[in-house]
Amino acid sequence: MTNTSHRTPHADPRPVVVLYNPRAVFFTMPLGLVAVGSHLDRERFRVVLIDGRLEDDPAAAVTAHLENAVCVGMSVLTGGPIRDAVEVARAVKRHCADHRLADVPVVWGGWHASMFGRECLDEPAIDITVQGQGEATFAELVDRLVAGEDLEGLAGVTFRRDSGEAVRNPPRAFIDNQAFTEHDYTLIDSEQYFDRKGERQLDYISSQGCPFRCAFCADPFVYGRKWSGLDPERVGREVEALWHAYRFDDLSFQDETFFVYPQRVEAIADELIARRLPISWAATLRADQGTRLGEGVFAKCCESGMRRVLVGVESGSQAMMDRIKKDIKLEQVFETAELCLRHDVAVIFPFIVGFPDEPEESVQASLDVAKRLRAMSPEFHTPFFYFKPYPGSAITAQAVANGYKLPVSLDEWADFDFIGSAGPWVSAETHRRVERFKFYQQMAWNRVPFWQRPVQHLARWRLGRDAYAFPVEKVVGRWLRPAAELS
Numbered sequence: 001m002t003n004t005s006h007r008t009p010h011a012d013p014r015p016v017v018v019l020y021n022p023r024a025v026f027f028t029m030p031l032g033l034v035a036v037g038s039h040l041d042r043e044r045f046r047v048v049l050i051d052g053r054l055e056d057d058p059a060a061a062v063t064a065h066l067e068n069a070v071c072v073g074m075s076v077l078t079g080g081p082i083r084d085a086v087e088v089a090r091a092v093k094r095h096c097a098d099h100r101l102a103d104v105p106v107v108w109g110g111w112h113a114s115m116f117g118r119e120c121l122d123e124p125a126i127d128i129t130v131q132g133q134g135e136a137t138f139a140e141l142v143d144r145l146v147a148g149e150d151l152e153g154l155a156g157v158t159f160r161r162d163s164g165e166a167v168r169n170p171p172r173a174f175i176d177n178q179a180f181t182e183h184d185y186t187l188i189d190s191e192q193y194f195d196r197k198g199e200r201q202l203d204y205i206s207s208q209g210c211p212f213r214c215a216f217c218a219d220p221f222v223y224g225r226k227w228s229g230l231d232p233e234r235v236g237r238e239v240e241a242l243w244h245a246y247r248f249d250d251l252s253f254q255d256e257t258f259f260v261y262p263q264r265v266e267a268i269a270d271e272l273i274a275r276r277l278p279i280s281w282a283a284t285l286r287a288d289q290g291t292r293l294g295e296g297v298f299a300k301c302c303e304s305g306m307r308r309v310l311v312g313v314e315s316g317s318q319a320m321m322d323r324i325k326k327d328i329k330l331e332q333v334f335e336t337a338e339l340c341l342r343h344d345v346a347v348i349f350p351f352i353v354g355f356p357d358e359p360e361e362s363v364q365a366s367l368d369v370a371k372r373l374r375a376m377s378p379e380f381h382t383p384f385f386y387f388k389p390y391p392g393s394a395i396t397a398q399a400v401a402n403g404y405k406l407p408v409s410l411d412e413w414a415d416f417d418f419i420g421s422a423g424p425w426v427s428a429e430t431h432r433r434v435e436r437f438k439f440y441q442q443m444a445w446n447r448v449p450f451w452q453r454p455v456q457h458l459a460r461w462r463l464g465r466d467a468y469a470f471p472v473e474k475v476v477g478r479w480l481r482p483a484a485e486l487s
Helices: 031-039 058-063 081-098 111-115 135-147 190-197 219-223 232-246 262-275 287-293 295-304 318-323 330-342 360-376 394-401 410-414 428-445 450-465 472-480
Strands: 016-021 046-051 069-075 106-109 128-130 157-160 166-168 201-204 207-209 227-229 250-253 280-284 306-310 346-348 351-353 384-386
Touching: 016 031, 016 058, 031 046, 031 069, 031 135, 046 058, 058 081, 069 081, 069 135, 081 106, 081 410, 106 111, 106 135, 111 128, 111 219, 128 135, 190 201, 201 232, 207 219, 232 262, 262 287, 262 295, 287 295, 287 330, 295 306, 318 360, 330 346, 330 360, 351 360, 360 428, 384 428, 428 450, 428 472, 450 472
Parallel strands: 016 046, 016 069, 069 106, 106 128, 201 250, 250 280, 280 306, 306 346, 351 384
Antiparallel strands: 128 157, 157 166, 207 227
């Protein structure tokens, strides 16, 4: 970890905008903060981006830059990162008071602030929240803070008046991301992310939003089913420039959904092929998109370096798929799986179980479909998650109407993503069965050393018979390799 306690404020006379990414257990590059920092006028402002995941003392790293700071902006995911973000926000306020500095506003953006912009302001250390796309909103917010102007009418923000009243301004209209400034990766130390990922993998965003209506997802709530993507030529040009700067081996498209338009996907593949970059890449693919993409375009994607896709199945029950408005058919899942198998493309097929009032046969159908997919290739993986009732969906509204209590405080929301947790509508028996299945399906189909094959055969036997009682292998395995506590 990096020790930053020795840092002193920079001599640059420009006002500083401090951006902070809270601690979490994954090391995806903080591209949301890179985006808003890149879109600021860099001739007027110095941007300092601090990632709590890379720091021994995140609060000290942030407070070292407060003397000439306009604000501290944070991008906050629901779950564990909330706790760290609150601690750092409070440290900012204490530092300003202890050192007799002018109060530095703390601004939260990201997924949680987009969904709970007003509620976040119940924490006194948070002054302003940004909803939705942050680039243009945050740039205008910084301009107003420097000018000493109030925030009335600033589209896309919620703020607290001097009286303590929280005011939510009208939302900002969705903006084509082609209008935003190219991401400046010098705001982060890419080598530190390569080290922590264990590979030279660069994260990149080519589009924003999602046009689909999945009832379990926060995207329709945050983006209003809007989507925009960078021109293929710009994608090719930026990726090539980034490769020359950082010499990465793998590119991870962090788009919510990359394959929206087959013509654009093919054009991006053409750009990458023409530039002869020695890289592989991965992106998110819906099953229906896979069936529409066509063999030729898919082959061209592979020629350009595509080596893995993420295909959200969500449920093995067509009735449940229809209920959650996934708008795909199970046949399309297997058609896309066969397409990936023919072209030697690895796939992650996530499932969600534990929807309110989900029948046992629906859960079993998901386990059965996962088994079929896993058996097709050791490069097919089927992680299981439990439904999380984010607001804005009919499923959550119905759960609340039936008595479910959503978290209220930030402390409660900080515990929202505990791995293995499920809603109160999931029986103990179902939870136990799913957790045991998750363990055995990993053991059964992953590539393992020769000496582990007898245990692998036992795991396949268990899966074939849904026999998960007395899971001695699971107890020993978890003792040897404990599971992560937070997602």
